[in-house]
Amino acid sequence: MTEPEPQQRPPGTLDAMRRKPDHGETTYRGSGRLDGKTAVITGGDSGIGRAVAIAFAREGADVLISYLSEHDDAADTAKLVEDAGRRAVLISGDLARRAHCQAVIAKAAEEFGRIDVLVNNAAYQMTHETVEEISDAEWQHTFDVNITAMFRLVQAALPHLREGASIINTSSINSDMPRPTLLPYATTKGAIANFTAGLAQMLGDRGIRVNSVAPGPIWTPLIPATMPPEQVEEFGKNTPLGRPGEPAEVAPAYVLLASDEASFISGAMIPVTGGKPIL
Numbered sequence: 100m101t102e103p104e105p106q107q108r109p110p111g112t113l114d115a116m117r118r119k120p121d122h123g124e125t126t127y128r129g130s131g132r133l134d135g136k137t138a139v140i141t142g143g144d145s146g147i148g149r150a151v152a153i154a155f156a157r158e159g160a161d162v163l164i165s166y167l168s169e170h171d172d173a174a175d176t177a178k179l180v181e182d183a184g185r186r187a188v189l190i191s192g193d194l195a196r197r198a199h200c201q202a203v204i205a206k207a208a209e210e211f212g213r214i215d216v217l218v219n220n221a222a223y224q225m226t227h228e229t230v231e232e233i234s235d236a237e238w239q240h241t242f243d244v245n246i247t248a249m250f251r252l253v254q255a256a257l258p259h260l261r262e263g264a265s266i267i268n269t270s271s272i273n274s275d276m277p278r279p280t281l282l283p284y285a286t287t288k289g290a291i292a293n294f295t296a297g298l299a300q301m302l303g304d305r306g307i308r309v310n311s312v313a314p315g316p317i318w319t320p321l322i323p324a325t326m327p328p329e330q331v332e333e334f335g336k337n338t339p340l341g342r343p344g345e346p347a348e349v350a351p352a353y354v355l356l357a358s359d360e361a362s363f364i365s366g367a368m369i370p371v372t373g374g375k376p377i378l
Contacts, residue, residue, distance in 0.1 A: 104323045104331050109225065111320030113145050113172050120318045122150040123347035124179060129157030132358040137211035139203065141165040141194060141252070142221030144173035146319030147269065150346035151218055151353045152176050156183035158354055163188040163207040165221065172320075186210070194221050195243035200251035204259065214259040216357045219249040220269040224284035226326050238283050245287035249294060262306030267356045268295050270311040270368060275377045288313075292368060299366035308365040310356045315372030316343040339374025 107115050122145075138155050142148040143164035149172070152162050162180050166173045168191055177187035188210045192199040207214050223244040227233050249268055260266075274292040277285035292311060299309035316322075316335035322343075323331050335343025352369045355361050370377040 103328055106328060107320065107324040109223070109321070109324040110167055110169065111322075111324030112169050113175075113320055116320060116323065118318070120146065121345040121347045123153050123350055126347060127154050127157055127350065129154070129159065129183070132158045132354060132360065133216075134159035136160040136215040136357070137163075137207070137213060138216035138218060138357065139163045139165065139207045139214055139252075139256070140218040140220060141203070141248070144169045144176055146321060147314065147317060147346045147349050148218070148220045149176045149179075150350040151220065152187075153179050153183070154350040154354050155216070155357065156180040156185040156187070158358075159185070160216070160357075161186040161188075161211060163190065163203070163210065165190050165192075165194070165203045167191065167193060167221070194248040194252075195240055197251050200248055201255045204252060204255035208259045213261060214256055215261075215264050217252060217256050217260070217264075217266045218269075218353060218357075219252055219266070221248065222269065222284070222287075222321075224281055224321065224325050226280045226330065227282065228280060230282065233283060241283035242287055245284065246290045246294060249291065253298065260307050263359070263362075264307045265357050265361070266298070266302075266307065266309040267353055268309070268311040270295065270313045272313055272315045272370065272372050272375055272377060274313060274368075276375070295368065296366050303365060308356070308361065310361075310364060310366065311368045312349065312352045312356070313368050313370045313372065313377055314344065314349050315370070315375050317346060317349055318343045319346060335373065338372065342373070344371065344373055
């Protein structure tokens, strides 16, 4: 019998996970697709954010990693970026605060001189069985972290984004197939899909592309930190591929959207769902 995954407090850490996710540490091979670019990645300490940071660095980009308080995980991600020969800049703090969103962008502009790619990836979720148990404070916090922070980060970043820059937002299969027990989270993911589509149209005349990636069930610390044990054990088994995805399996979609190869892709959503359709 497989030993159950230890439950964690949100947002969770890699060190506490029994089964470690694959972020591409030993598998991702770059080919210079992001040579000379600079990137900001929120939630870059672990999960999808770490996988994207590894892939971007191995493709030639310097990376600023924004994270909440998971200092050890963030330091490990920074080392992986530096091992690829690229610069890693760390900044911790709560993206629910407008001032911190502005500080993240100011730090990137100070360190890099410009921003070529903004990856809005940080998110908060929590499982609830009824509407009544969702507090007003949690609802507001989920929106502040998941969607309002995106707006604030984009607004702060625009003066530093040149023609050809790319904004990539992490949406979710929940934007199309909302899981009721993740009601606040799923609602924000629908908002992100619409925010992305609208923003792509607003920024098109500036030559700035805006897209989103919609992951399905991906194995990250957020899962054992925000779902009950029985759901953690069954996580991802209902996909057509019969398993959850690994962060390393999502990162290539971000690489494509960040690269000049995607120069005519804007307003798109790329699903990485293990076979579940997004309409």
